[in-house]
Amino acid sequence: MVETPTAAEGLAILRTMWRIRLFEEAVEDLYGRGMMHGTMHLSIGEEAVPTGACLALKDGDQITSTHRGHGHCIAKGADLGRSMAELLAKDNGYCRGRGGSMHIADVATGNLGANGIVGGGLPIAAGAGLSNKLRGVDNVCLCFHGDGSVGEGAWHEALTLASMWDLPVVFVCENNQYGMSMPSKKAFKVENISDKAAGFGIPGETVDGNDVLAVREAVQRAVDRARRGEGPSFIEALTYRWRGALEVGQEPLPHQGRDPGLARPRPHRAMGRRDARHRACHP
Amino acid sequence: MLDIELVTHEQLDAEQAAARQDIREAVVFGTKGEDPTVEAMMAGIYAPSPVDAFDIAKGIVA
Amino acid sequence: MTATRTMTYAEAIREAMFQAMTADPRVFLMGEDVGIYGGAFGVTNDLYEKLGTDRIRDTTISELGIMGAGVGAALTGMRPIVEIQFSDFLCQAMDQVVNQAAKLHFMVGGQASVPLVIRAPGGSGTGAAAQHSQSLEAWFAHVPGLKVVMPSDATDAASLLLAALEDPNPVLILEHKLLYKQSFEVPEVFPKALLGQGRIVREGTDLTIVATSIEVQRASEAAELLAADGISAEVIDPRTIKPLDLPLILASVSKTGRVLLVQEAVKFNGFMSEVAAGIAESPAFGDLQAPIRRLCGLDTPIPYSPQLERASVPQVADIVREATALVKEW
Incomplete structure (x- = not known):
């Protein structure tokens, strides 16, 4: 049974979610003013997933992240200044300007890094889990990945190894409904992506990824199970990318209408059309 | 969280204001940073190794 | 000992x-x-x-x-x-x-x-x-x-x-x-090795043979046969191809004035092309008495037939033939 959060935890949740939201808005602004370059995948609208999930972790636990990873980084405890410096390609950034948005990492806090390859982090998470098990520590690796990676071979191989070896890994699938332009409903012929967990003989669960407390509760159960040595779990968090993603042709979906609770969503400026800035900002 | 009275509207606004200040400071920290150098980049491809003969390969060590 | x-x-x-x-x-x-x-x-x-x-x-x-x-x-x-x-x-x-x-x-x-x-x-x-x-x-x-x-x-x-x-x-x-x-x-005890340090397998004076993996063994056998024919071949094994001990190769090339590069992999865009380029870019190029020669696998997928498979990668006789030509023709 997962306990109800305390008021202090509630404040911490708010703090993290606001920091992610405002960080992303600042990135969008700096990008638009030409002060940032390259590729930026924003997680506006998806803040509740990393925030809720990372609340279930303790020191020494690891995460692997994705190309849309600013939120994971902040939720795991990264310094905002060094994160921003990295995106600004500066030497005082986390990766000394070598990694940028898609490779941001903060290894000291257990963030093993974002990943520019869809599905790239899944086998690495299995390896971190294996390492925890072999080193005899009770740490857990939380593997953030998108619905787009579910079609990758890496996804299947990582879940195969993690389940075979009962590794302390929690796979958190951020289902933001689209793998670039491919709707996940069209791609996967299951009611929920979490139904696939049964194929690996591990628990699978779908939660409202815009409900930070629901995410926290589900991930906490999975983390506790992993810590007890009972193996991996799979959690699908339904969410939606508000910006910094390919918006053309997206149809409103049930989870689109809800903001994770920060503010009323701003209208989609690029909905239904591509302007040059958005095309550059999200491949 | 508002619904279950875990936090109040005032706290929501206060956290937003605090976060806004944090982000402002982060942007300042970032924009004031030095640009990275090619020399540091080239020295950072491999981790320093106790069994490395790169110096031999470069002809630096006989 | x-x-x-x-x-x-x-x-x-x-x-x-x-x-x-x-x-x-x-x-x-x-x-x-x-x-x-x-x-x-x-x-x-x-x-x-x-x-x-x-x-x-x-x-x-x-x-x-x-x-x-x-x-x-x-x-x-x-x-x-x-x-x-x-x-x-x-x-x-x-x-x-x-x-x-x-x-x-x-x-x-x-x-x-x-x-x-x-x-x-x-x-x-x-x-x-x-x-x-x-x-x-x-x-x-x-x-x-x-x-x-x-x-x-x-x-x-x-x-x-x-x-x-x-x-x-x-x-x-x-x-x-x-x-x-x-x-x-x-x-009895495995010696300490460094990554990026090559090895002179056999010393010689007439030509340098640089070879990798199993071709080191074939080159050594070839060197024995060449010696019987009065040709003194130096055989070098880079051991690690990245990092590469180019100085060892260059010193040998400067000494012998001829170089044969042997690998099992196909010639096109192969590792020995890098070695050839490294020699060509260095002062050792000026010490060459003959063009750099590469002996590599044929530009083919490895076939099943034992005859074809043998013919696809350098064998001892191929190395002897190429080395002899390099010394006799130049």
């Missing part, structure tokens, strides 16, 4: 792994059929009985997953050895080798490193045909962040493996499947 003993290439690798795992609890091995089966080429043999199934881990047939698990374990304090059953199957694991292992230390600004050792048998000669016989070293040497090792005898197979395990970077060791069962004289 140090005492020696006789052991096969496979036995030397097994002993080096046992030695490393006994000395360092962070070292473990995972791969397909490395446990009770003993490895596809018998390299692990009974190791799992001595070290247990935690340290000698049988995996599913999931090269990408295994490689990624190796990367993740290496990132978080372990020293994994990943065995890929045939080096051709590295193609299945390419993302984790090239996009992850090779680049992570760089991409995260040095916050972490990936001390991962990958062992994979390459080369032809077993009749396993095109998908189990390739020599793909040039692909990996082309990727900044990887080190690539090609041991040509039992001592090097052990010493370079131990050096790779001490290195904080991903190291790919391409073993040769024809060497596994061959016996070699090996010192």
